[in-house]
Amino acid sequence: MLTAMIDQIAPQFFAIDMAATLDYYRDMLGFTCLGTWQDPPVYAIVARDQQRIHFRCAEPPAPNPDKYADELLDAYVFVADADALYMEYAGRGVEFTRALGDTPWRSREFVVKDCDGRLLAFGAQLE
Numbered sequence: 001m002l003t004a005m006i007d008q009i010a011p012q013f014f015a016i017d018m019a020a021t022l023d024y025y026r027d028m029l030g031f032t033c034l035g036t037w038q039d040p041p042v043y044a045i046v047a048r049d050q051q052r053i054h055f056r057c058a059e060p061p062a063p064n065p066d067k068y069a070d071e072l073l074d075a076y077v078f079v080a081d082a083d084a085l086y087m088e089y090a091g092r093g094v095e096f097t098r099a100l101g102d103t104p105w106r107s108r109e110f111v112v113k114d115c116d117g118r119l120l121a122f123g124a125q126l127e
Helices: 018-027 082-092
Strands: 012-015 032-037 043-048 051-057 075-078 096-102 107-113 119-125
Touching: 018 032, 018 043, 018 051, 082 096, 082 107, 082 119
Parallel strands: 012 051, 075 119
Antiparallel strands: 032 043, 043 051, 096 107, 107 119
């Protein structure tokens, strides 16, 4: 019998250029940097709406040539209002690989390609 509950999970993404990655997540996606470690930074944590992403300086894994054609996501982010977030990101010039729309699995979502080529889906449950 399980008695402990997981409250949150935070992905750890690799970053080649930590400063550029932190700038992108602040300026384009609206995250706040909670802290960096070492100078120059080799590790950082960003947050938005109490959700965190960790970044670590490292060479990324070998590229997958089918990543974008197959829409191989790096993360799926559940949001309350996909329309509002899509409009915010569109106003900031974020690159979308899939526009906002309803899915057969009853969500309203879109996909962003970040500065390091990661694919982040943002979606809200349809009622």
